[in-house]
Amino acid sequence: xxxxxxxxxxxxxxxxxxxxxxxxxxxxxxxxxxxxxxxxxxxxxxxxxxxxxxxxxxxxxxxxxxxxxxxxxxxxxxxxxxxxxxxxxxxxxxxxxxxxxxxxxxxxxxxxxxxxxxxxxxxxxxxxxxxxxxxxxxxxxxxxxxxxxxxxxxxxxxxxxxxxxxxxxxxxxxxxxxxxxxxxxxxxxxxxxxxxxxxxxxxxxxxxxxxxxxxxxxxxxxxxxxxxxxxxxxxxxxxxxxxxxxxxxxxxxxxxxxxxxxxxxxxxxxxxxxxxxxxxxxxxxxxxxxxxxxxxxxxxxxxxxxxxxxxxxxxxxxxxxxxxxxxxxxxxxxxxxxxxxxxxxxxxxxxxxxxxxxxxxxxxxxxxxxxxxxxxxxxxxxxxxxxxxxxxxxxxxxxxxxxxxxxxxxxxxxxxxxxxxxxxxxxxxxxxxxxxxxxxxxxxxxxxxxxxxxxxxxxxxxxxxxxxxxxxxxxxxxxxxxxxxxxxxxxxxxxxx
Amino acid sequence: xxxxxxxxxxxxxxxxxxxxxxxxxxxxxxxxxxxxxxxxxxxxxxxxxxxxxxxxxxxxxxxxxxxxxxxxxxxxxxxxxxxxxxxxxxxxxxxxxxxxxxxxxxxxxxxxxxxxxxxxxxxxxxxxxxxxxxxxxxxxxxxxxxxxxxxxxxxxxxxxxxxxxxxxxxxxxxxxxxxxxxxxxxxxxxxxxxxxxxxxxxxxxxxxxxxxxxxxxxxxxxxxxxxxxxxxxxxxxxxxxxxxxxxxxxxxxxxxxxxxxxxxxxxxxxxxxxxxxxxxxxxxxxxxxxxxxxxxxxxxxxxxxxxxxxxxxxxxxxxxxxxxxxxxxxxx
Numbered sequence: 001x002x003x004x005x006x007x008x009x010x011x012x013x014x015x016x017x018x019x020x021x022x023x024x025x026x027x028x029x030x031x032x033x034x035x036x037x038x039x040x041x042x043x044x045x046x047x048x049x050x051x052x053x054x055x056x057x058x059x060x061x062x063x064x065x066x067x068x069x070x071x072x073x074x075x076x077x078x079x080x081x082x083x084x085x086x087x088x089x090x091x092x093x094x095x096x097x098x099x100x101x102x103x104x105x106x107x108x109x110x111x112x113x114x115x116x117x118x119x120x121x122x123x124x125x126x127x128x129x130x131x132x133x134x135x136x137x138x139x140x141x142x143x144x145x146x147x148x149x150x151x152x153x154x155x156x157x158x159x160x161x162x163x164x165x166x167x168x169x170x171x172x173x174x175x176x177x178x179x180x181x182x183x184x185x186x187x188x189x190x191x192x193x194x195x196x197x198x199x200x201x202x203x204x205x206x207x208x209x210x211x212x213x214x215x216x217x218x219x220x221x222x223x224x225x226x227x228x229x230x231x232x233x234x235x236x237x238x239x240x241x242x243x244x245x246x247x248x249x250x251x252x253x254x255x256x257x258x259x260x261x262x263x264x265x266x267x268x269x270x271x272x273x274x275x276x277x278x279x280x281x282x283x284x285x286x287x288x289x290x291x292x293x294x295x296x297x298x299x300x301x302x303x304x305x306x307x308x309x310x311x312x313x314x315x316x317x318x319x320x321x322x323x324x325x326x327x328x329x330x331x332x333x334x335x336x337x338x339x340x341x342x343x344x345x346x347x348x349x350x351x352x353x354x355x356x357x358x359x360x361x362x363x364x365x366x367x368x369x370x371x372x373x374x375x376x377x378x379x380x381x382x383x384x385x386x387x388x389x390x391x392x393x394x395x396x397x398x399x400x401x402x403x404x405x406x407x408x409x410x411x412x413x414x415x416x417x418x419x420x421x422x423x424x425x426x427x428x429x430x431x432x433x434x435x436x437x438x439x440x441x442x443x444x445x446x447x448x449x450x451x452x453x454x455x456x457x458x459x460x461x462x463x464x465x466x467x468x469x470x471x472x473x474x475x476x477x478x479x480x481x482x483x484x485x486x487x488x489x490x491x492x493x494x495x496x497x
Numbered sequence: 498x499x500x501x502x503x504x505x506x507x508x509x510x511x512x513x514x515x516x517x518x519x520x521x522x523x524x525x526x527x528x529x530x531x532x533x534x535x536x537x538x539x540x541x542x543x544x545x546x547x548x549x550x551x552x553x554x555x556x557x558x559x560x561x562x563x564x565x566x567x568x569x570x571x572x573x574x575x576x577x578x579x580x581x582x583x584x585x586x587x588x589x590x591x592x593x594x595x596x597x598x599x600x601x602x603x604x605x606x607x608x609x610x611x612x613x614x615x616x617x618x619x620x621x622x623x624x625x626x627x628x629x630x631x632x633x634x635x636x637x638x639x640x641x642x643x644x645x646x647x648x649x650x651x652x653x654x655x656x657x658x659x660x661x662x663x664x665x666x667x668x669x670x671x672x673x674x675x676x677x678x679x680x681x682x683x684x685x686x687x688x689x690x691x692x693x694x695x696x697x698x699x700x701x702x703x704x705x706x707x708x709x710x711x712x713x714x715x716x717x718x719x720x721x722x723x724x725x726x727x728x729x730x731x732x733x734x735x736x737x738x739x740x741x742x743x744x745x746x747x748x749x750x751x752x753x754x755x756x757x758x759x760x761x762x763x764x765x766x767x768x769x770x771x772x773x774x775x776x777x778x779x780x781x782x783x784x785x786x787x788x789x790x791x792x793x794x795x796x797x798x799x800x801x802x803x804x805x806x807x808x809x810x811x812x813x814x815x816x817x818x819x820x821x822x823x824x825x826x827x828x829x
Binding site: 075086088090091092093094095099103104106107108111112113114 | 686687688689690691692693695696698699700702703704706707708709765766767
C-alpha cells in the first residue's frame with residue numbers, strides 16, 4: 001500500500017518483566033490525522049518511543065514506508081521522515097527562534113561552522129511553510145507555549161517530516177491558540193503530511209482526528225474512524241467502564257447568609273467592577289479566555305493582587321484581603337493553576353506536603369512538631385481523598401498527575417477553608433482521575449464548602465458547576481446555568497469577542 | 498535602542514565608565530598611560546582564565562579547579578625547562594604548560610562525561626587533588642631562578658612609552674589574552690561545537706535529542722579549559738619571574754565573579770565574550786584602582802562584593818520586571 005507510512009504488527013515490549021505493550025498492531029496513513037488516546041500508563045508513550053526508534057521492541061514487525069526494519073534506530077526513524085514533538089518541544093530557551101529551527105538540520109548535515117545567513121534563510125523558509133508570523137530574532141524563552149509549538153512544527157517540517165507525532169498538543173493552549181494550531185495542521189495535511197496526536201482531551205481529539213486508536217493496559221482495544229466515536233464511547237473504551245457524570249444539583253438555602261459577596265471588585269489592568277455572590281454548598285464555575293481576568297479574580301480573592309476598589313463580604317461581614325495570610329485567616333483556600341510550581345514541594349514527601357499549611361497547629365512539647373499527630377492527620381487525608389500511594393513518606397513527584405492534584409487539595413482542606421478556589425483543577429490529569437476529582441469537588445460542596453472552579457474545560461464546567469460565570473476583558477459578562485445551555489453553545493460564547 | 502541599553506553588557510559598560518570617572522575625578526593619575534598599561538597588565542591572566550570559565554558556565558557547568566591546573570602547569574613546566582631544556586624558547590614552555598593543562602582538564606572531563614558527576618563536585622575534588630599532588634610530588638619551594646627564556650619574556654615589552662619618571666611598558670602577553678579572546682569568540686559564535694555548548698547549557702535533553710554528542714562536547718570543554726589554564730598559569734609565572742606553588746590558587750572566585758558580572762548565568766546557556774571582557778575590566782579596575790581614591794586594600798573586597806551583588810541583582814530585577822510586563826502584554 002503506497003499510502004501507508006507505518007505498519008506495526010504484533011508488537012510486544014516489556015520492561016523488567018512488566019508488560020508495556022502486548023500484541024499491538026496499527027497502520028498510519030499519509031495525509032491523515034490519527035489520534036492515539038488512552039489513560040496514563042496505557043502504553044502510549046512506549047509505543048511512540050518504539051516508532052521513534054528510542055526503544056527496541058521485543059517482538060513483532062515494524063514497516064516504515066514499505067521497508068521492514070529489523071532494528072530501528074532514532075536516526076533511521078528521522079531519515080524516514082518521522083518527527084516526534086514531545087511535550088517540552090525539545091527547544092532551547094536561550095537561543096533565538098531562527099537558530100532553534102535551523103540547529104537540528106545543520107547538525108544533521110554534519111556542518112562544523114555556522115553560517116548565520118543560512119540559519120536565517122532556513123528559519124524564514126520554515127515559518128513560511130506553515131504560514132504563520134514569528135519574530136525570528138526573539139529568544140524562545142520569550143515565546144508563548146503556542147508559538148513554541150509552532151516553532152517545533154516548523155523545525156520538523158524542515159527535516160522533511162512525513163509523519164509528525166505530537167504528545168498532548170493542546171494541553172496548555174487556549175481555545176484561540178488551538179484554532180491556529182488546527183489551521184496549520186490542516187494546511188500541512190493537504191500536502192500529504194500525516195499526524196499522530198497523543199491526547200486525552202477528548203473533545204479536541206474528536207474534532208480534528210480522522211482515525212482513532214484507543215489503548216488500554218498495553219493493548220490497542222479499539223480503532224476506527226473518528227465519526228464512529230463520541231465522548232461517551234471513548235471514555236468507555238479508555239477505561240473499560242462507563243463513567244456517567246451527573247450534573248451537580250443545588251438548591252440554595254436562602255435562610256443562610258451568603259458565604260461570599262463580591263461587589264464592584266476592581267484591579268486596574270485586570271478586573272473591572274466584578275460582582276457576584278455565592279452560598280455554602282455552591283460550585284460556581286468561572287470561565288473565559290486566557291487574559292479574561294479569570295485567574296486574576298482568583299488571585300485577587302486570595303490576596304495576591306492588590307484590590308483598588310470594591311468590597312468583599314464573607315458571611316455578610318465586609319473583610320479586607322490584602323495578603324495571602326488575610327485570605328487564609330478568612331477561610332479561603334487556593335489550588336493554583338500550575339500545581340507543580342506553585343502548589344507542591346515535589347521532592348518532599350506526600351505527608352509533609354499535606355501538613356505544610358497546618359504545621360503550626362500540630363506542635364507538641366517544646367514547640368516541636370508531634371510526629372504521631374502529623375502521621376494521624378496525613379493518614380486521615382490520604383484515606384479520605386483516596387490518594388493512591390504505597391507510602392505517604394514517598395516524594396510527591398512519584399504520584400500521578402491526578403493524585404498530585406489531590407495532595408494539593410488535601411493541603412488546603414487540612415486548614416478547614418470555607419471557600420476553595422480551584423484554578424484548572426483537572427488540567428493535565430487523565431480521565432479516570434478527572435472523574436474522581438469531580439466527585440471530590442461535589443462531595444466537598446455537599447459538606448457545605450463553597451467552591452469556585454476556574455476552568456476552560458467546558459464539559460467539566462457543565463458537569464460539576466451549578467452556575468457558570470463567563471468573563472471577558474476583566475468583567476463578568478454573563479451568568480449561565482448548565483441546564484440551560486450545551487457544550488457547543490458555551491464554547492461559542494467563550495471565544496466570542 | 499532601549500534593548501541595547503537594557504542588556505547586561507551595557508549595564509557593566511556604564512558601571513565601568515562611572516567608576517572610571519569617579520576614580521579619575523578624584524585622582525587624575527587614573528587616566529595616565531602608565532595606569533592604563535597597569536590595568537591591561539593586570540587583566541592578562543584573569544582574561545585568559547575568564548574565557549575558559551565562560552565556556553564552562555555557558556555549558557551549564559562550573560569549574561573551580563582551573564587555578565590549580567594553572568599553577569600545576571606553571572610549576573611543572575618551570576622545573577622541566579630548568580632541568581631538561583634550559584635554553585628552550587618561551588614558546589616551548591607555553592606548549593608544555595598547555596599540554597599539562599590539557600591533560601589535567603581531561604581528568605575533569607573524564608569524571609564529568611563518563612560518570613555524569615556534578616561538575617562542581619568533580620572540580621572541587623580535583624582542585625584539591627591537583628594542588629596537593631603538586632606540593633607533595635613535584636615541589637613546594639618557590640623557584641625564583643627561572644629559565645632565561647622566562648626571564649627575557651618578563652622583561653619584554655610590546656609598547657614602550659617614556660614618561661617623566663621611568664617608562665610605561667605594555668607587556669606582550671596581552672596578545673595571548675587577545676588571541677584567546679578572539680578564538681573563544683569565534684568558537685562560541687561560528688562553530689557548531691560552540692552552538693552545541695550553548696545548546697547543552699540551555700536544555701541538555703533537547704541537545705541530546707538534536708544529536709549533539711554530549712560527552713564529546715564535555716571532553717572538549719574541560720580539556721580546553723585545562724589548556725587555557727595551563728597557558729594562563731605559564732603567563733602568570735613568566736610575568737612574575739617566579740614559580741610559586743602557592744600562587745594563583747585561591748583566585749577562582751574572583752575570576753568566576755568577573756564572568757558572572759559579565760552576564761554569564763550559572764544556570765547555563767547564557768554568556769558572551771564581550772560581557773566577560775567587560776566583567777574582567779570591571780573587577781580589575783575595582784581591584785587595582787580603588788586604592789587610588791584612598792579605599793583601603795581590605796575594603797576593596799567589600800566593594801567588589803557589592804558590585805557583584807548589585808551587578809547580578811539589577812539584571813535579575815530587570816528580567817523579573819520584563820517578564821511581568823510581557824505577561825501583561827500577552828494577556829491584554
